[in-house]
Amino acid sequence: MGEREARSSGRTGVDASGAQGVGPAGAQGAGRAGAGIAVEGLTVRQPATGRTLLSGVTFEVAPGESVAIVGESGSGKSLTVRAMLGLLPRGLEAAGTVRIAGERVDDDPRARARQRGGVVSLLMQDPFTLLNPLRRVGRQIADGLPRGADAKAEVPRLLAEVGLPADVAGRYPFQLSGGMRQRVGLAAALAGGPSVLVADEPTTALDATTQREVLALVRRVQRERHMAFVLITHDLRLAFSTCDRVMVMYAGRLMEAGGAAAVRREQLHPYTRALLAAEPPADRRLAVIPAVAGSVPAHDAVADRCAFADRCALAVAECRDGVPELRAVRHAPGPSADVSAVRGESGPSAGVPAVRHEPGVPAVRDVRLSACLRATELPAPPAPEPGVAPALPVTADPVLRVRELRRTFAGARRPALDGVSLTVAPGEVVGVVGESGSGKTTLARCVAGLERPDAGTILLGGADCSDYGRMGRDAVRQARRTAQMIFQDPYSTLNPARTVGAALGEALWADGRPAAPDDVARLLESVGLGRDMAGMRPAGLSGGERQRVAIARAVAGEPRLLICDEPVSALDVSVQAQILGLLAELRERLSMAMLFITHDLAVVRQIADRIYVLESGRCVETGPAEQVLDAPTHPYTRALLASVPDGSSGWLA
Amino acid sequence: MTRPSRVVTRPPVSVVTALAILLAVAVAAAFAPWLVPDATGQDLMLGISGPGPGHPLGTDDLGRDVLELLVAGARTAVPGALCVAAGSMLIGNLVGLPAGYLGGWVDALAMRWADLMFSLPALLVAIVVAGVLGGGYGLAIAVLVVLFAPTDTRVVRGAVLEQRHRPYVEAAQLKNLSAWRIMTRHVWPNIAPVALANAFLNFAYALVSLASLSFLGLGVPAGSPDWGRTLSDNRTQLLANPWAVIAPGLAIIATAAALNIVGDWLYERVDRRGRTR
Numbered sequence: 001m002g003e004r005e006a007r008s009s010g011r012t013g014v015d016a017s018g019a020q021g022v023g024p025a026g027a028q029g030a031g032r033a034g035a036g037i038a039v040e041g042l043t044v045r046q047p048a049t050g051r052t053l054l055s056g057v058t059f060e061v062a063p064g065e066s067v068a069i070v071g072e073s074g075s076g077k078s079l080t081v082r083a084m085l086g087l088l089p090r091g092l093e094a095a096g097t098v099r100i101a102g103e104r105v106d107d108d109p110r111a112r113a114r115q116r117g118g119v120v121s122l123l124m125q126d127p128f129t130l131l132n133p134l135r136r137v138g139r140q141i142a143d144g145l146p147r148g149a150d151a152k153a154e155v156p157r158l159l160a161e162v163g164l165p166a167d168v169a170g171r172y173p174f175q176l177s178g179g180m181r182q183r184v185g186l187a188a189a190l191a192g193g194p195s196v197l198v199a200d201e202p203t204t205a206l207d208a209t210t211q212r213e214v215l216a217l218v219r220r221v222q223r224e225r226h227m228a229f230v231l232i233t234h235d236l237r238l239a240f241s242t243c244d245r246v247m248v249m250y251a252g253r254l255m256e257a258g259g260a261a262a263v264r265r266e267q268l269h270p271y272t273r274a275l276l277a278a279e280p281p282a283d284r285r286l287a288v289i290p291a292v293a294g295s296v297p298a299h300d301a302v303a304d305r306c307a308f309a310d311r312c313a314l315a316v317a318e319c320r321d322g323v324p325e326l327r328a329v330r331h332a333p334g335p336s337a338d339v340s341a342v343r344g345e346s347g348p349s350a351g352v353p354a355v356r357h358e359p360g361v362p363a364v365r366d367v368r369l370s371a372c373l374r375a376t377e378l379p380a381p382p383a384p385e386p387g388v389a390p391a392l393p394v395t396a397d398p399v400l401r402v403r404e405l406r407r408t409f410a411g412a413r414r415p416a417l418d419g420v421s422l423t424v425a426p427g428e429v430v431g432v433v434g435e436s437g438s439g440k441t442t443l444a445r446c447v448a449g450l451e452r453p454d455a456g457t458i459l460l461g462g463a464d465c466s467d468y469g470r471m472g473r474d475a476v477r478q479a480r481r482t483a484q485m486i487f488q489d490p491y492s493t494l495n496p497a498r499t500v501g502a503a504l505g506e507a508l509w510a511d512g513r514p515a516a517p518d519d520v521a522r523l524l525e526s527v528g529l530g531r532d533m534a535g536m537r538p539a540g541l542s543g544g545e546r547q548r549v550a551i552a553r554a555v556a557g558e559p560r561l562l563i564c565d566e567p568v569s570a571l572d573v574s575v576q577a578q579i580l581g582l583l584a585e586l587r588e589r590l591s592m593a594m595l596f597i598t599h600d601l602a603v604v605r606q607i608a609d610r611i612y613v614l615e616s617g618r619c620v621e622t623g624p625a626e627q628v629l630d631a632p633t634h635p636y637t638r639a640l641l642a643s644v645p646d647g648s649s650g651w652l653a
Numbered sequence: 654m655t656r657p658s659r660v661v662t663r664p665p666v667s668v669v670t671a672l673a674i675l676l677a678v679a680v681a682a683a684f685a686p687w688l689v690p691d692a693t694g695q696d697l698m699l700g701i702s703g704p705g706p707g708h709p710l711g712t713d714d715l716g717r718d719v720l721e722l723l724v725a726g727a728r729t730a731v732p733g734a735l736c737v738a739a740g741s742m743l744i745g746n747l748v749g750l751p752a753g754y755l756g757g758w759v760d761a762l763a764m765r766w767a768d769l770m771f772s773l774p775a776l777l778v779a780i781v782v783a784g785v786l787g788g789g790y791g792l793a794i795a796v797l798v799v800l801f802a803p804t805d806t807r808v809v810r811g812a813v814l815e816q817r818h819r820p821y822v823e824a825a826q827l828k829n830l831s832a833w834r835i836m837t838r839h840v841w842p843n844i845a846p847v848a849l850a851n852a853f854l855n856f857a858y859a860l861v862s863l864a865s866l867s868f869l870g871l872g873v874p875a876g877s878p879d880w881g882r883t884l885s886d887n888r889t890q891l892l893a894n895p896w897a898v899i900a901p902g903l904a905i906i907a908t909a910a911a912l913n914i915v916g917d918w919l920y921e922r923v924d925r926r927g928r929t930r
Contacts, residue, residue, distance in 0.1 A: 450823050480829040487820035495821040497842030506838075510828035553824060 035101045035195045036228040037061040037084065042096035044076070044083050044252075052299050053092065054079050054252030058326070063195060066222060066229040068239030068260070071249035072275070072572040073543075074296040077232050080249065081198050084230075085120060086112045101195050117144050121189035123199040123218070127181035127206070131173035137184050138169025144191030158187040163217060179210035186218060190225070197222060198230045203238075207435040208599060208643035215242050216652040234572065236276050237647035240264045248272045251307035252299035254326050258368040264647050268329050268370040271308040273381050278577040282602035282629065282644040287387035288584075289606060291577035295542050306371065318373055328367040329375045389609045389625060397462070399482070399560045399593045400424040400447065405456035407442055416442040417453065418617035424561060429587060429594040431608030431625065433601060433640065439617040440597045444565045447595060448485045449476075461560060481511060484554035488566035490546040494538040500524070500549050501534030504556060511557025526589075527552040527582060544575035548582065555586055562586075563595045568603060580606055601644050605629055613637045668918045671911035678908050681727035692725035692878050693717060701893045711894040713887050715876075719897050723904055725878035730860055731908065733794050733872075737859035740798035742852040745805025746841070752806065753813025754836050763810070767803035775800050776865070783871040793872040797862055801855055808851050812844035853916045857909030880904050 042057040054076035061067045071077040083094035086105070098106040101119045105111045121144075124130040131140055141158055142151040156166035162183040173181055182202060189197060199218060203211035219242055222229040233239050239246045240260045247257040248271065256269035267273045277290040294311045302310070309319040372378070401423045408415040417439045424430045434440045445451035447458055449468040458465045461482045468476055487493045494503060504520045513519070521531040527548040538546055547567060554562060564583070568576040584607060587594060598604050604611060604625070611628045613621040613636065621634040632638045645651055664672075681688065696716030703711045710719035752763035779796050786792060816822060817840070825835045864881020866872040873879045875886065880901040887897040 448823075448827060450826070477829050480827055483827075485824070485827055487824070489820060493820040493824065495825075495839050495843065497845075498839070506830070507828055510830055550824070553828075 035063040036065070037196055037230065038097075038099040039080075039084055040097045042080060042083055042094065042098070044079050044088065044092055044094050046092055048091055052252070052303070054083075054249075054299060056323075056326070057096070057249075057254055059247060059254070059257065061196075061228040061230060063228050064223070064226040065245065066219065066231065066243040067245045067247060068231045068233055068243035069247050069249060070233055070236050070239045070275070072234060072296055072574060074251065074298075075249040076252035076299070077234075077249050078200060079252070081200065081230055081232055085116075085122060085198065087122075117192040117194075118146065119192075119194055120196045120198070121192060121194035123182075123185055123189045123197065123202045125201045125204060127178050127185055130185050131181055133173050135172075136169065137171055137173060137176070141169070141184065141188045141191055144188050146192060154191070155187075158190055159184075161190065161221060162187045177210075178206050179214055182206060182210075182214050183217065186214075186221065190221065194227060196228045196230075198232075200232045201234070202231075204234075208601075209435065209639055212643045212645075212652065218242075219652055235279070235645060236272070236573075237279060237645040240647040241645050241649060241651040248275065251297050251302055253307050253323075254369075254371060255308065256368075256370045256372075257326070261649065262368060268368055268375040268378065269308075269372045270312045270314050270378065273378075274311075275573060277381065277384065278573045280577070280580070280602045280606045282605055282641065282646070285387045285389065285605055285625070287385040289577040289580055290384060291581055292574050293578070295544065295575070296572075306373070314374060314378065316374070324371045324373045326369050326371045329370045387606075397426070398423040398459075399426045399461055400595065401457075401459040402443070402447065403457045403459075405443065405446060405453050405458065407439075407446060407451065407453045415439075415454075415617050417446070417456075419456070420612075420614065420617065420619050421456075422612050422619070422622070424593045424595055426560065427587070427591045427593055428610065429596055429608050431596045431598065431604035431611040432614060433598055433604050433611060434614035435599055435640070437616065438614040440599075440614050441565055442617075443614070444485065444563050444595060444597045448483060448563050449479065450485075481557050482559060483561040483563060484557070484559040485563040485565065486547070486550050486554050486567045489570055490543040490550070491538075491570075493550040494541075494546055494553075496538050498537070499534065500536050500538070500541070503549065504534070504552055507553040507556035513557060523552045523556055524549075526555075526586075528578075542575075543571055544578060547571065547575075547579055551579075551582065551586070555590060555592070558590050559592065561593045561595060563597070565597045566599065567596075569598065569600060576603070583607060601629060601640055613640070664918060667914055671914040671918075674907050674911040675915060678727050678731060678904075678911075681724045682731045683728075685725045685728040689721040689724045692721040693876070701890055701897070703894050704896060710896040710900050713883075713894065713897045714890055719883075719894070719900055722878045722883050723880070723900055726880045726883055726901065726904070729790070729873055729877065729882075730863070730880040730905070733790065733863050734856050734859035736794050737797045737801060737863070738852045738856040740794070741801035741805050741855055742848055744798065744802040745809045745851075746848060748802070749806040749809025750813055750836050750841060750844075751832075753810040754817060754840060755832060760810070763806060767806050770800070770803040779866055779871055783866075789871070790873050793863055793866040796866065796871065797859055801859070805848070805851060805855070809844060809848055812847040813840055816840050816843050849916060850913075853909075853913045856912055857905070860905045860909065 038060040040058045043055040044053045045051065046053060057076075057080050059067065069077045069080060079088070079092075082088050083096075084098050084100075086109070088094060094106070096106065097104060100115060103111050103115070105115060131137065138151075138155045141155050145151055145154050155169050159166055159168055164180060164183050164187070168176070168180070168184070173184075176184065185202075202218065203214050206214060215238070218229075221227075229243070231239065231243055233242075236246070236248075240263070243260055245257065246260050246263050248255045248263075248269065250271050256263065256267065256272045258268070263272065267276060274290070274292045278292070280286065280289050292311050297307065297310065299307075304322065305320040306312070306315070306324050309315040312319065403421050405417050405420045406415060407417040420439065420443055422430065422432075432440045432443060442451060446453045447460070449465060452467055452469065456466065460479050463475060463478060465471065465475075465479045468479070471479070494500075501520050504523050508519055508523065520534050524531055524533055529545060529548055529552070533541070533545070533549075538549070541549065551567075567583070568579050571579060580603065583594070586592065594607070596604060596608055608625045611622065611625050612619050613628065613634065615636045621628055621632065621637045628637060629641065632641060685692070694717065696712065699712055699716040701712060701714045701716070702708065705711065708718050708720070710723070712718055713722070748763050748766075752760040778800070782792065782796055822835060822839060825839050830839075861881060863872050864879070864885050867875070867879065867882045867885065873882050875882070884898060884901040884905070887901075891898050
């Protein structure tokens with residue numbers, strides 16, 4: 001891709017409509033000759049620093065085919081499609097050839113401009129910001145229509161295609177829910193009649209049940225219109241369920257590629273295995289979630305070796321001797337392959353000769369590609385050990401008792417909390433699950449004293465903490481020592497101006513444990529961090545490290561109750577597994593109770609002993625974790641469970 | 654998506670230039686009596702003249718050398734403006750921080766005070782004060798501090814409100830830290846850059862405002878070497894010797910701009926906290 005192009009298209013923002021401008025060509029109807037995407041030898045560099053961010057990415061997507069690009073943050077998955085679409089942020093340059101719909105576009109900015117919104121459309125991540133709040137939805141969809149199209153006829157047709165009534169066209173974005181907005185975004189993306197659709201994490205901002213609906217819709221539309229579809233996601237199971245093929249990226253390189261069912265059945269790269277293993281299952285509890293230590297390296301740091309070698313248990317000397325090429329490892333079994341095969345079961349083992357992948361020849365569709373030197377000799381992964389919820393001594397004296405808690409925010413139509421009662425026994429982990437708007441976070445904040453309930457009582461360790469404003473100094477101090485909290489966003493949970501050591505030292509001091517110099521170091525080590533981290537500021541830490549510091553700060557005074565408000569939902573899966581492991585360990589060591597707020601049933605399964613399911617501020621179901629998740633009685637719980645991606649292709653059906 | 658991180662390198666040309674300007678201004682302000690002992694010396698026979706030998710920037714209507722006036726003027730202009738910028742920011746922080754953090758009646762009281770100040774015509778107040786208390790440079794500075802403070806209070810309060818509900822502040826509250834400690838140790842360091850940037854802006858305004866007050870008889874007496882004073886004294890001589898007006902104007906602009914550039918650069922160097930994430 002030429003320098004001119006990279007710069008001229010440096011804008012990362014996207015039209016309010018979510019689609020990329022208007023395609024004057026108005027390529028209505030797909031199915032052109034040579035349509036689809038072919039990317040070869042894609043490399044992205046930052047000339048100012050001389051860094052390379054990704055390299056050697058080669059793939060193609062045929063019309064009607066869906067391909068998922070999967071990876072954690074820092075893997076280069078977003079950069080790949082942005083380079084492909086000519087939408088790199090300023091200061092980055094791409095090289096390599098990109099053909100879209102048979103036309104070479106990497107060296108031709110005008111071809112790109114012609115294609116945007118016409119042949120190619122992009123569905124953005126955040127439905128809450130992709131629409132212009134001041135314009136009616138219908139007009140925003142009409143923006144993407146080819147010149148000369150009849151908006152009065154086309155807009156209702158597009159709305160119907162994405163399952164929305166025609167009168168939505170007259171509404172403003174704020175009048176629509178997140179799922180409806182993402183549908184509108186899809187309608188706008190379809191307006192130009194694209195033959196290539198790219199979706200960048202289109203559902204991460206949505207609730208689980210909405211996510212499933214939107215993905216099912218996207219997939220149906222993609223098949224009906226026979227579009228080439230690229231889905232960027234961090235969720236391997238979601239990719240399996242949604243797409244025909246899966247490509248796994250790590251540190252700016254392709255690690256593995258293959259049919260979704262085949263990769264799901266057997267992973268031919270240790271990284272893919274680690275990624276999949278780190279995603280907790282919703283249907284059973286594991287003793288330990290297998291987590292890989294460390295984090296994703298920078299592309300340049302592993303320029304001379306397999307990017308995963310330093311974290312790989314199977315690495316041999318050759319793995320660090322040059323970058324292993326992505327090569328055809330094995331022909332996938334034919335179309336009769338058993339899609340519903342159990343994960344972990346090995347496919348046909350070694351014996352198929354490794355076919356050297358010739359550079360320049362696009363991947364053959366039914367071939368498994370892997371960048372692992374040992375792809376054909378990987379041992380079967382050990383089956384994870386099932387875990388059991390620890391038996392708790394029955395006590396009559398709960399650490400937290402909440403009775404009939406009510407809270408209505410000013411201006412809200414319905415209460416955020418509508419009479420919620422719950423108890424947490426000492427040492428017990430209680431999960432509170434629900435979607436956004438269910439009141440679970442309000443509950444946590446009321447218990448922590450960050451929010452004042454309108455009515456109801458909160459007893460912390462037997463003391464009434466319903467209204468912190470009316471409690472005496474000593475009572476407040478006692479309550480704060482009893483309950484501490486960790487927050488969702490690792491990026492704002494620490495004070496950016498203070499060093500880690502200062503934050504932890506202050507936490508120890510505040511909890512009445514005047515810190516000897518060694519205490520901070522010990523506290524850091526207790527959450528799996530190095531002593532030398534005390535001098536660092538949060539900006540130098542990764543998301544997982546920040547969350548560890550936040551946990552250390554919360555447990556500095558060894559509280560009896562730790563309130564966890566979505567502590568892992570902003571983290572990558574491998575980091576999520578590490579943090580869940582840490583919380584489980586701390587719980588055991590400090591015999592600490594937890595109030596664990598999450599929307600993720602797979603996560604709550606791994607850590608909670610008992611579960612409360614909240615819907616619209618009411619508790620609709622409660623019981624031991626196994627009972628609630630294995631035999632849910634309430635339809636809402638069942639719907640939540642069904643919306644957890646299981647990786648099967650039938651999940652979206 | 655991974656964003657390329659900012660790479661800190663040697664100071665760019667703009668910063669070096671700005672530092673040079675500030676150094677020159679500082680030297681002028683500190684050593685004016687020795688550098689130009691006779692800055693106010695008049696040459697009535699010469700009168701106003703354009704740039705020429707002996708007078709690189711020409712002379713004003715009293716035959717005073719404009720360049721010498723400029724050097725001597727730094728001594729009054731810069732410290733005064735600095736006092737105004739620092740003083741109003743001090744008040745702004747002392748009032749704005751509790752107003753934003755504590756809210757409630759503290760906030761209401763502070764904001765009504767600010768509203769009241771905004772509703773007063775600034776120059777009129779200055780004239781009245783001058784009439785009642787008499788003029789003087791110190792009084793001019795005090796008046797400007799009082800007049801600038803409400804704006805700074807609002808800026809600080811707004812920045813505090815933005816931080817107030819960040820999890821790190823709530824985590825500090827959960828540690829039962831005192832409001833004073835949270836305000837000073839946790840919130841303030843994060844709003845300091847905003848306050849600092851605003852103080853730099855105030856400095857530029859103060860330079861010019863002090864000149865206006867001098868004009869009203871509140872600041873330095875007429876004829877004293879002071880950038881603002883020279884600017885307003887000589888504005889009628891724009892055609893005879895444009896440099897008599899342009900030079901002090903440029904001095905004000907260059908000093909203010911240089912302070913801003915150096916301020917920004919210092920902030921980036923010292924504070925690599927990553928403001929967003």
